[in-house]
Amino acid sequence: MKSNQVPDLAQVNKALQAQAVKALVDELRLLDPGLVLTQEPGELEKLSRDFYDFSPVLIPQLQEHRAQLAVFASKVEQVQLVAGACARHGLPLTVRGAGTGNYGQCVPLEGGVVLEMRGLNRVRQIDPETGVVEVEAGCSLAALDQQLAAAGRALRMVPSTMRTATVGGYFAGGSSGLGSLRWGFLRDPGNLLGLEVVTVEAEPRLLQLDAEASAPLNHAYGTNGILTALRLPSTEAVAWQQVVVGFQDWQQALAAAQLLPQTAFFLQGLTLLEAEVAAAMPWPPGCPKCPSEQAAGPEHRLLLWVGPDALRSPGEGAPGEGAPAEGALVAWLGARGGEVRWLAPNLPGPGLPLREFTWNHTTLHWRSNHPDWTYLQMLLPQPEAPCLGALRQRWGADLLWHLEAVKHEGAARLAALPLLRWQGQAQLAELIQHCRELGAFVFNPHVLTVEDGGLGVIDADQVAAKAAHDPAGLLNPGKLRGWLSR
Template identity: 30%
Template sequence: MTDLASVDADRIDALVADLVAALGADVVTTDAAALARASIDGSHLSPVITELLPLGQAQIVVTPTSAADIAVAVGAAVRHEVPITPRGKGTGNYGQGIPMAGGLVLDTSRARRVLEVGDDYIEAESGAVMWMLEQTANRAGRQLWMYPSTAQTTVGGFVSGGSGGTGSIANGLLHQGFVTAVEVIRAVPDSEPEWMEGEDAIPYLHAYGTTGILTKVRVATEPLQPWRAFLASFDTFEQVVSLMRPFAALDPTPRLVSGDRARIAGTLPSDLGIPAGRASLRAILDEATIDEATRLVNEAGGRVDDVREGAQHTVKLSMNSYNHPIEWLQKSAPGEYFHLEVLGDALVDDLAGVESVYPDAMLHIEAQRGRPIGMLAARYTSAADVLAGFDRLAALGVQTHNPHQWAVDFEPERAAALAAVTDPQGLLNPGKLGARASEYTGTQM
C-alpha cells in the first residue's frame, strides 16, 4: 500500500474545532509526531505485513479522560463523517489498530478509572491497564480470571483484540465468561452509551471496535491464590513437551505453562532461571502443586532452577509467554522468521512432524484447556510458502490461525451483521471487517 487514504481537510478542521470546544485543546492534537505514533503498532514483526507497510495515517488524535468523553468524541466524529480507529496502548501486532482510512484515532488510554470492585467482578473504564486491575483485585482478596501476556495493555484493547492469556488453562477464552458486561457507543449521531450484559456483550468482543466503541468493561474475578513462578530446564525440548499434559492436569490448575527450545529461550531477557543452552519450562503454579511439579520435572530428566514468590515474578513469566518468546526470536534475527498460531494434540504427539512442515521451524508451546496451543516460528521466504504449509499442518491434525492479517476473524458474519446496525456509515475502524477488509488486503495472506 503506497497511497494512504485520508479525509478532506475541511471535515478534519471542523471536527478539530468541535472536539476542542467540547473536550479542551489539551486532549486533541494534529501534531505530526503524535499522528505518526498513533498510526503504528507491532506490525513490523510480521514479515508478511512488513511488505505492505505503511497501512494508514491518523489525521487527528484525541485522548479522552473519561468514558463520557469517549462518547462525546465518537458522536462528534460521526456527525462529521470521519472514520474512527480506537486504540489502547497500541500493543497489537497485526495492524488492527492502524487507521487505514485516515481520520480520527481515539486513544482511550487516559480513560482509566477503576469504577467498582464487586464480589466476583471488577468494572473499569476501557483505558484501565490490565495489570492495574489485577493488583486492585488482589487487594480485595481476588484475582482476574485471566490477563494478557502483555499485562500493560488496556482492558478495552484486550477484550477488543485479544483471545486469552494467563489463567486460560482453567478459564478458557475471554468470551467464555470472563467478560460479563460492556458499555458501548454506536456510530450514530447523538448515540448514548448502552450497557450490554452476558450473551449480549459477546458480539462486541474481539471485534477491533468495528461493532461499537467500548467505554466501560466488567470482567470476572475469583478468589486469590498463592501463585509461584516455577522455572525448570531440560536437555531437550521433547522433555518439556512431554510435561504439557501432566502440568495442565495439576490441581489446583496452573495459571500458565510455557515451553521453548534452547534457541528461543536464549533470546529471552537474561534470567538465571533460564540457563543458556537448555530447553526451558516456565509455569505459574499454586504453591500446593510445587512438590508434584518438581517430581514431574525430575522424572522427565530435568531440573528445577528456581521457584519464586511474588507478583513481580509471576507477571514477568506472563510477559515471556504466548507470542512474546517468538517476538524475542524475531528481534534477534530481524526479518528472518514468521510465525503461526497452532492448536492440537499433534503439538505433543508428533512434534517432529509439526516442525518439519517449514524450514528451521521451532515450536513455542503452551498448556491449555483441552489441547495444547503454541506458536510455530520458521524461516520466512514468501507469503505463498507460508500458505502452502497450512494443508500439511491440517493433515497432521493441527489447527492454524493466520495472524498476519487484520480482518475480524471471530464470528465475522455476526460482526458484519451487527455493524450494519451499529455503524451504518462504516466509520468504525474501516478496513477491518468483511467486505471492507478486502479493499485493503493487496498481497495479504
C-alpha cells in the same frame, strides 16, 4: 486541470477528508475546550501503528496509513462527543488502547481520527460478594489487577503485555494469555459479563449490554462499538510461583507439557520453549542462563506458574526467590527428566516477570536478535506428537517451537506460536497449508480482518452489531470482512 482530464478520486477524497477534519477540530474545541487533541505528525505516526512489524506481510500493507487527528479521551462524555462529531462529519474513527496489538488492529486504514482511551481508567466497582468488577476501558490490566489484589481477587487471564495493555484493547483485540490454561479464551462464555458502549451516530447512544449482547463486540477490533466500560468476573488471588524447568530431551519435555494439565497440581500457566529459543531469552536476574551449568547440552525449558502447595516442604511456608526446589511437583518433574532451575514468587512491580517470556513476548525477544524471523499461531491437534514430528522433520531449523497450554472447549490442549525463518509469502502459504493438512487450526497473524485471523468465517452477529452501533461504517474501517462483503 484540463477539461478532458479525469480527476484523481483518491486525491479529491483526501482533500475533502482534510477539510472535514479541520471542521471537526473547530467543533470539538468549541464543544469541550479541555479535550486534548494532536495533529503533530510524529505523534500521529506513533498513534497510527502497533506491533504489526512482526509480520513482513503486513508491513507494506500498513506502514503508510496515518490518522489526521488524535484525541485523548478521559471521560465517557468526551467519547460521545468525538463519536457524534465523527458521525456528523463522516470521518473514520479508530479506537486505540495501548497499541500493543500485533496484527495492525488499530492502524487507521482510511485515516481520520484515532481516539486514545487510556485516560478513561477508573475501576468503578469491585463487588465484594461476587468478585465482579466494573472497569473503564482504558485502565491498564496491571493497574486493575493491583486493585483486585487489594480485595483478595485477581484477573482470570492476562496477556504477556499486561503491564501496558488496556482492558478494552485486550477484549477488543486479544484472545488469551497467562490463565488460559484454567479459563480458556476471552471469547468463551463467562469471561465477559457486560459492556458499556458508545455508538457512532449523530446523537451517540450510551448502551448497557448484558453478556449475550456483548459477545459480538468481544474480539471485533473495535469495529462495532466503542467500549467505555467492561463488567468482568475475577478469580481468587493465589500466590503463584514462577518455575523454570530444564529438560535435555524434547520428547520428555513435551510429555510433561501434555501430562501436567491432567494432574491435580494447581496450574495457572505452562509454556514450553525449544532449546534454541530458550537459549535466546534474556532470563530474569537470578535465573541461570540457558543451557545452565548443570545441563549436559542444549536445554529445552518448561515455564510453570503453580500454586505454592506443589512446592512446599512439610512444615514450611511458601517458597521465596532462590529457595531450594522441593515438594511434590519437583519429584514429579524429576521422574520425567525435568530439573527445576529457578523459582520465584510471581509478584507485581518492577523486574522481569516470567510472564514476559510467554505468548508473543517470546516472539518479541527472539526477533530482537533475529529481525528476519516471523511467527505463526495455531492450536495443535491431539495427539500433538505426530503433527509436531512431521513439522519438525519438514521444516527443520527454519521453524522453532514455542508451545502454550490452554483450555479449549473444556479440554487441556497445546497451542503453538512457532518462530519462522522468513523466506517469503510462498513459504508461509506452504507452511500454513502443511499445518492444516496435519490437523492444526491456524490463527493467521499475517492478515488484516477479524475473520481471517480467527475462524475464517463471517460472524453475522458481529456484522449486525456494527449495523446497529455504527450504521455509517466509520469504526476501524477495513477490519470486518463481513461488513465489507455485505
